[in-house]
């Protein structure tokens with residue numbers, strides 16, 4: 001593959017968790033109702049994501065693994081709004097294929113046969129017939145086999161797996177209507193039901209104790225505020241025993257991280273937490289699309305609000321009110 005491709009790969013694929021994120025997003029984009037993520041040795045030796053989504057017709061397989069302008073953006077307004085389809089670059093599979101041995105196996109919904117295509121270090125193979133159920137399975141083996149410098153930067157298996165676990169957990173929580181399972185070295189970490197219930201998804205991901213201690217948050221901000229609504233689940237201060245904060249925050253359905261968001265949630269507890277105890281929270285913040293820039297960087301999960309201080313104040317207030325009312 002070309003140097004350009006390798007450099008581009010670094011933008012999309014930083015570590016096994018970045019691969020997992022792209023593959024899970026593709027499965028969600030394909031309308032999957034079940035997504036199975038299986039990884040070996042922290043994702044270094046193997047990553048497999050299977051779904052029951054719409055699948056890829058055999059004739060479209062080469063295009064799927066080649067650099068392309070994604071079909072998922074209809075117009076520039078989609079980009080501006082940062083909403084709708086999750087993928088927006090059309091480069092994930094091609095860049096993953098440039099730095100690994102990638103196999104895409106798929107059978108379209110209603111199709112009678114399946115087919116697969118393998119890419120090794122950017123070299124696209126021949127399409128082969130494949131027996132497989134409806135949907136798509138993407139396998140990534142030997143990540144970074146041809147980019148030793150990048151491979152050297154990978155951390156221990158357990159650390160790489162932690163990153164994968166975080167990514168898959170977030171998507172599972174954000175999509176309670178999709179059954180998401182995660183396994184590492186043949187051990188299943190969690191599997192959500194896909195029943196549509198957020199509490200049930202929390203139970204699968206974080207366990208019974210956490211799920212039962214969660215209280216619902218439902219907050220609508222006033223007119224002209226930079227936030228429309230804040231919904232989700234937060235842990236009750238009395239049953240909050242975690243020494244680490246577990247926050248999954250989504251802005252307009254997109255997973256985001258921001259230390260300010262974490263601070264705002266903790267502030268909302270206003271000293272009700274025991275010393276060194278941190279909350280669990282799954283929060284969906286809806287803001288007017290024009291008041292937020294989620295496309296700061298395609299790989300990053302940062303978010304920029306126009307009125308950041310006010311947004312944080314409102315999040316703190318929403319948490320505080322919920323706790324008072326509970």
Ligand code: ADP
Pocket residue numbers: 022026027029030051053054055056063064065070071072087088089090091092093094136
């Ligand atoms: P993008 O998602 O931005 O279009 P990708 O490189 O991630 O680019 O994927 C390339 C294309 O391959 C997608 O546009 C889609 O048509 C197809 N594709 C990838 N993964 C799946 C999947 N799990 N199910 C169905 N189609 C898929």
Ligand code: MG
Pocket residue numbers: 022025026087088090092
């Ligand atoms: Mg994609």
